[in-house]
Amino acid sequence: MNERILDHVGIAVESLDDAIAIWETLVGTPATGRERVEDQGVEVAFLGSGAGRIELLAPTRPESPVARFLERRGPGLHHVCYRVPDLRGALAEHEATGFQLIDREPRAGAHGHQVAFLHPRGANGVLFELLESGEATADP
Ligand code: ZN
Numbered sequence: 001m002n003e004r005i006l007d008h009v010g011i012a013v014e015s016l017d018d019a020i021a022i023w024e025t026l027v028g029t030p031a032t033g034r035e036r037v038e039d040q041g042v043e044v045a046f047l048g049s050g051a052g053r054i055e056l057l058a059p060t061r062p063e064s065p066v067a068r069f070l071e072r073r074g075p076g077l078h079h080v081c082y083r084v085p086d087l088r089g090a091l092a093e094h095e096a097t098g099f100q101l102i103d104r105e106p107r108a109g110a111h112g113h114q115v116a117f118l119h120p121r122g123a124n125g126v127l128f129e130l131l132e133s134g135e136a137t138a139d140p
Contacts, residue, residue: 004082007131008046008053012069012078016043016058019075023047023054031056035110042066044110051135055081055110079117081129087114090130094118106132 013019020031024047031045041064047054057078059067069078084090087106095101100119109115109131118128 004084005051005135007051007081007083007133008055009077010055010057010079010081010127010129011076012066012073013056013058013075014070016045016056019056019058020045023056027054033111036060037108037110039108040064040066046110051083077126079127079129081115081131083133083135084130085132085134087116087130087132091116098122102127 024030027047029047031047033046036043041059041061042057043060045056057066059070091101099122102119103116106114106116114132116130120127
């Protein structure tokens with residue numbers, strides 16, 4: 001079993017500007033990497049660097065998944081994201097072991113990364129994101 005590295009924790013917010021001010025104070029670092037991901041209907045910003053960052057997500061349109069999440073559950077923990085060396089392989093593996101995939105194919109995430117989501121039903125109610133990265137595992 002390969003231990004995976006936590007890439008980031010995603011937090012759904014109503015206003016990216018307001019959330020950045022709060023989280024810059026909490027984390028003690030300026031937000032970086034602000035970007036609109038049109039495919040997912042979100043604008044994101046990151047706090048911290050390397051593994052274990054915070055990703056703030058605000059909806060860019062009312063019908064985006066994050067907008068629906070905010071309507072149902074309000075702001076808060078939206079997903080956790082772990083790095084994998086081979087995203088397609090990891091998706092096939094998770095599907096074979098009974099996890100429900102939201103994405104059967106990798107899609108474009110922030111900063112040009114390939115990402116895919118597993119359904120929260122299989123992960124104790126937490127949306128689970130996989131991100132393909134060369135630095136995908138902890139030291140053996
Ligand atoms: Zn994410």
